[in-house]
Amino acid sequence: MGSTWQYKALRMLSEGVCRLSYEHLLALGKRLGPLVFNRLTKPRKRALEQLMQGLNLQPDEAERVLHAHFENLGMMALEILYTPRLVAEREHLEEYITIDHPERLREALAAGAGVIGLTAHIGNWEWLGAGLALHGFPTTTIAKRQPNQAVTDLLNYFRSLAGIEVFHSGGSEIIAAARAMKRKKILGFLADKDGGESGVPVFFLNRVSSAVEGPAVFARRFQAPIVPLFIRRRDDGYGHVICIGEMFYYEDTGTVRDDLDRTTKVMTRIIEDFIRSYPAEWLWIQRRWWTAPEEIVRWQREEDPHETV
Numbered sequence: 001m002g003s004t005w006q007y008k009a010l011r012m013l014s015e016g017v018c019r020l021s022y023e024h025l026l027a028l029g030k031r032l033g034p035l036v037f038n039r040l041t042k043p044r045k046r047a048l049e050q051l052m053q054g055l056n057l058q059p060d061e062a063e064r065v066l067h068a069h070f071e072n073l074g075m076m077a078l079e080i081l082y083t084p085r086l087v088a089e090r091e092h093l094e095e096y097i098t099i100d101h102p103e104r105l106r107e108a109l110a111a112g113a114g115v116i117g118l119t120a121h122i123g124n125w126e127w128l129g130a131g132l133a134l135h136g137f138p139t140t141t142i143a144k145r146q147p148n149q150a151v152t153d154l155l156n157y158f159r160s161l162a163g164i165e166v167f168h169s170g171g172s173e174i175i176a177a178a179r180a181m182k183r184k185k186i187l188g189f190l191a192d193k194d195g196g197e198s199g200v201p202v203f204f205l206n207r208v209s210s211a212v213e214g215p216a217v218f219a220r221r222f223q224a225p226i227v228p229l230f231i232r233r234r235d236d237g238y239g240h241v242i243c244i245g246e247m248f249y250y251e252d253t254g255t256v257r258d259d260l261d262r263t264t265k266v267m268t269r270i271i272e273d274f275i276r277s278y279p280a281e282w283l284w285i286q287r288r289w290w291t292a293p294e295e296i297v298r299w300q301r302e303e304d305p306h307e308t309v
Contacts, residue, residue: 006150010081014154017081022096025078026237033074034067037285047284054205055279068280072233076124083130083158090134097131097231099242105137105186105227108247113224114181115247116215117141120192120271121283123231124240126155129188130162131231131242140165140180141188142214181222188229189215192271192282194290200264201296204272208299210291216263219250226250226263228270232278245270261298 017025038044047069051062079086086096099105108115117139119128133139141159143166146152159166165185167177180187191212199210219226228245250263275282293299 004150004153006148007153010150010154011157014081014084017078018085020082022082022238025082026075029075029078030071031074032078033070033072035074037070037073040285043285046287050205050284050288051279053207054284055276056206065279066284069282069284072123072281073283075233076126079124080126080155080158083126084161086127086130087134087161093131093134096239097127097134097242098239099131099135099244101244102135104244104247105132105229108225108227109137109184109186111225112184113222114184115186116219116222116224116226117186117188117229118191118215118226118245118267118270119188119229120190120274121286122192122271122274122278123233123281125190125231126158127240128229128231128242129159129164131240132186132229133163138183138185139163139188140167140177140185142167142177142190144168144190178218178221181218181224186227186229187218189218191215191267192288193286194288195296196291197295197297199291199296200261201293201299202265202268204268204288205275207289208293208296209289210296211264211268213260213264215267216250216260219263220252220256220260223250226267228274230274232281243274 020028044066048062048066051057051065052059057065105115119125129139129141141164143155145168146155156166165180167180177187193212195210195212197210200213202209202211204211215226218224225247226249227247230243231240232243234241248266251259253259
């Protein structure tokens with residue numbers, strides 16, 4: 001890890017960013033985001049189309065949300081590079097990240113079965129994990145490796161600085177993630193990704209999509225509480241708030257497939273509600289609807305993906 005010139009260059013870039021004041025960093029990111037992402041024709045077009053369909057917006061309304069979204073992406077990118085300074089200034093953590101209803105997470109941890117952290121690509125999700133860990137919560141996450149190994153190494157370096165234990169999806173590391181649950185830790189899942197052909201068919205933001213079932217599988221396996229964990233930018237634009245929802249449990253009725261599907265639909269609805277509350281903060285450029293409905297193996301099941309749960 002960390003031996004490539006790309007990784008070293010990214011570390012140097014981070015060191016430079018960390019010399020900025022937080023105010024200057026936000027101002028710079030807010031300008032850079034639209035400047036960069038408006039030049040990416042395909043992702044921009046995809047995000048605009050998904051915004052219009054997902055939120056029933058007219059083109060001019062979607063453009064306004066998209067501009068704010070690109071501003072957030074620019075600020076987020078620089079904030080991630082700023083993570084070493086966030087960690088170094090942990091005694092002033094409240095200036096950067098506060099937590100709404102931390103007692104809910106403490107109550108869930110007190111149940112003694114670990115916690116399924118339900119989250120999504122909303123706000124600065126990297127600082128969600130960092131904020132929880134720096135506030136003293138035992139935080140782990142299942143992360144996807146980036147196409148560029150240098151980026152993966154950099155993100156993992158930042159995560160380790162903040163005190164996050166990272167497991168990568170696939171292979172033996174999932175077994176290690178299961179052990180983290182047995183050690184009564186929070187295991188975070190980004191549950192808004194496309195679930196592929198084997199995913200759960202759900203109705204999400206006005207379209208049928210495939211949802212990942214991993215969080216529901218882990219909740220069933222460990223009988224652990226599920227806690228919604230999202231992060232959003234403060235209303236004044238300075239810093240973030242971690243929003244902790246009410247915990248709930250996987251409901252075991254004796255029919256595993258139906259129970260997994262139902263729990264996944266509940267999770268999807270929670271994520272969608274938060275997106276609708278803070279639309280500029282969700283990652284609209286992602287390929288959330290990559291898998292077409294007819295490609296989902298369970299699409300032909302009797303359950304209606306439009307079902308309200």
